[in-house]
Amino acid sequence: MDAAERKVWITGSGRCGECHEKMFDEWETSAHAQSVSSPLYKTAVASAKDATCERCHAPLAQVAPRDIVVTEGVTCDVCHTMREIKPSVDGGSWQLAVDDMVKYGPRCDLKDHYFHRMGCSPEHKEAELCGSCHWWEPKGVPVFTEYADWKAGxxxxxxYPCQSCHMPKDKAALATGSPVRTGVPHHGLLGKAKDLRATALALEMKLDAQGALAVTLTNKLAGHAVPAGLPERRIVVRARLEDGSGTETWHDERALGRTLVDANNAEVPFWKAVRVASDTRIAPRGSQSMTFTVPMAQAGSVEVDVVYRGLSDAIAKQLGVTDVEEQPMTKASIKLGGGYPKTAKSGKK
Ligand code: HEC
Ligand code: HEC
Ligand code: HEC
Ligand code: HEC
Ligand code: HEC
Structure with missing residues (x-):
């Protein structure tokens, strides 16, 4: 059949949302809904000058090049038409079943509806569905490794597949007017309260009388290394000293993550990289430790904050990005004075 004559059954997320309001509201504020419109992605594509990025960021472009739905990126009709899913080190492969009005989902006992028929897909409960986009090592450079890390961990x-942490279940109606069911997955992908990042890590620290502050971060919850995703993501550990009145008198910080470099060993974004120079991500159930030297005082406190940062400082500078996303992950505090060593843990006062 001629591509122009082919009838493609794809629908904008807004139409799906008329019946599936819960999924729509959760998806709309997720990163998947911004996968072609995010300012960072646009900046990156302009720099990479690579036409193949859309394969994962706007998969519907493969079947409907000019359709408005394509601009929604990783939208409802991407995941709910995916078949023959195969993750691979070169970026996965899949077919989009858009030649018929069937929407594939995890249940196999639903009655067809006038708007669309129901496709039985146990694959929607498996990590491979996510892993087809979340694993890519072009030319041997590890870019997205969540699936490979998960598989080895x-x-x-x-x-526990990706969905068990990233799509926690609610009791809800799947569609307006349908019965309430159990096991309905949340579509925000960072937890019901977008709290996955805030629960991922445990922090322990120890301060001795000479001011040596040992900090250990443990990846207690994530099924893959942290930070995950883009190699340019960072976990930043910020230590500061506050005097008795709460004024900061000293600070220092360390960043954890992967550093990719070009042939001249300069830190570059993944599309210009030829190899990994260093990797200080925290492995699943693994730890990373570091030491700070604190100029000791008689009173006040040592505060440690751990934050997620969307880009490393060097890459943000190269790309001209000034408003890098940050989100708190965990923290702990030690009061000065009295006996040493002193210890503290996140989640405790
Ligand atoms: C068709 C490709 C594709 C599939 C399938 C896919 N993702 Fe994604 N995912 C992406 C892209 C592209 C982004 C980046 C979007 C952006 O930030 O611009 C992303 C981002 C994410 C993020 C980051 C969220 C944030 O707020 O930073 C998480 C978590 C995630 N995906 C988890 C999953 C899980 C779990 C699955 C399986 C249920 C899945 N993805 C399936 C392509 C995909
Ligand atoms: C990144 C892929 C992805 C995107 C985008 C996505 N979904 Fe889903 N959806 C899934 C997966 C995976 C499941 C099953 C998860 C499970 O049960 O563990 C699911 C389940 C569902 C279900 C069935 C729930 C149940 O309990 O049987 C409905 C309905 C649904 N999605 C609608 C939507 C709508 C509407 C949109 C767009 C607003 C959307 N989805 C976007 C991956 C996605
Ligand atoms: C006119 C209403 C309506 C619209 C619009 C609609 N759906 Fe549905 N959908 C339903 C009903 C009803 C069910 C079954 C609910 C039940 O039985 O609990 C359903 C179920 C589903 C399921 C579960 C399938 C399974 O077997 O697990 C998925 C996935 C789904 N819809 C995706 C979509 C997507 C994607 C769109 C947009 C392209 C969409 N729906 C638009 C009414 C609708
Ligand atoms: C046992 C729970 C668990 C499993 C299983 C899991 N994750 Fe995660 N994931 C997390 C936690 C917790 C975070 C938050 C820490 C972080 O941001 O690095 C996270 C973060 C992410 C992020 C980064 C979001 C961002 O920008 O910070 C992506 C992408 C992701 N996961 C994808 C996946 C994929 C794909 C799979 C399956 C192959 C998967 N995850 C399996 C718990 C899990
Ligand atoms: C094999 C699938 C795949 C391909 C091909 C791909 N990406 Fe991605 N991209 C992803 C996934 C999955 C994420 C989510 C990781 C995360 O959130 O940290 C992502 C996230 C991103 C982000 C972060 C977006 C944001 O808003 O935070 C940028 C930038 C990006 N990709 C650029 C590109 C560029 C440029 C290309 C082409 C050279 C490309 N990607 C090709 C899967 C892919």
Missing amino acids: WAAKEG
Whole structure:
């Protein structure tokens, strides 16, 4: 059939949302809904000058090049038409079943509806669906490794797919007017309260009388290394000293993550990189430790804040990005004075 004559059954998310309001509201504020419109993605594509980025960021462009739905990126009709899903080190492959009005989902006992028929897909409960986009090592450079990390780690062995953490379940109606069911997945992908980042890490620290501050971060929850995703993501550990009145008198910081470099060993974004220079991500159920030297005082406190940062400082500078996303992950505090060593843990006062 001629591409122009082919009838493609794809629908904008707004139409799906008329019946599936819960999923729409959750998806709308997720990163998936911004996968072609995010300012960072636009900046990156302009720099990479690569036409193949859309394969994962706007997969519907493969079947409907000019359709308005394409601009919604990783939208409802991407995931709910995906078949023959195969993750691979070169970026996965899949077919989009858009030649018929069937929407594939995890249940196999739903009655067809006039708007669309129901496709039975146990694959929607499996990590491979996510892993088809979330694993890519072009020319041997590890870019997205969530699926590979997961597969090699405890979460795969113990039977927890991506969905078990990223799509927590509610009791709800799947569609307006349908019965309330259990096990309905949240579509925000960072937890019901967008709290996955805030629960991922445990922090422990110890301060001795000479001011050596040892900080250990443990990846207690994520089924893959942290930070995950884009190699340019960072976990920043910020230590500061406050005097008795709460005024900051000293600070220092360390960043954890992967550094990719070009042939001249300069830190570059992934599309210009030829190899990994260093990797200080925290492995699943693994730890990373570091030491700060604190100029000791008689009173006040040492505060440690751990934050997620969307880009490393060097890459943000190269790309001219000034408003880098930040989100708090965990923190702890130690009061000065009295006996040493002193210890503290996140989640405790
Ligand atoms: C068709 C490709 C594709 C599939 C399938 C896919 N993703 Fe994504 N995912 C993306 C892209 C592209 C982004 C980046 C969007 C952006 O930030 O611009 C992303 C971003 C994310 C993020 C980052 C969220 C944030 O707020 O920073 C998480 C978490 C995530 N995906 C989890 C999943 C899980 C879990 C699945 C399986 C249920 C999945 N993805 C399936 C392409 C995909
Ligand atoms: C990144 C891929 C992805 C996107 C985008 C996505 N979904 Fe889903 N959706 C899934 C997966 C995976 C499941 C099943 C998860 C599970 O049960 O663990 C699911 C389940 C569902 C279900 C069935 C729930 C149930 O309990 O049986 C409906 C309905 C649904 N999605 C609608 C939507 C709508 C509407 C949109 C757009 C607003 C959307 N989805 C966008 C991946 C996606
Ligand atoms: C006119 C209403 C309506 C619209 C519009 C609609 N759906 Fe549905 N959908 C339903 C109903 C009804 C169910 C079944 C609910 C039940 O039985 O609990 C359903 C179920 C589903 C399921 C579950 C399938 C399974 O077997 O697990 C998915 C996935 C889904 N819809 C996706 C979509 C997507 C994607 C769109 C937009 C392209 C969409 N729907 C638009 C009414 C609608
Ligand atoms: C056992 C729970 C668990 C499993 C299983 C899991 N994740 Fe995660 N994931 C997390 C937690 C917690 C975070 C938050 C920490 C972070 O941002 O790095 C996270 C973060 C992410 C992010 C980064 C979001 C961002 O920008 O910070 C992506 C992308 C992601 N996961 C994808 C996946 C994919 C794909 C799979 C399956 C192959 C998966 N995850 C399996 C718990 C899990
Ligand atoms: C194999 C699938 C795949 C391909 C191909 C791909 N990406 Fe992505 N991209 C992803 C996934 C998955 C994420 C989510 C990771 C995260 O949130 O940290 C992502 C996230 C991003 C982000 C972060 C967006 C944001 O708003 O935070 C940028 C920038 C990006 N990709 C640029 C590109 C560029 C440029 C290309 C082409 C050279 C490209 N990607 C090709 C899968 C892909």
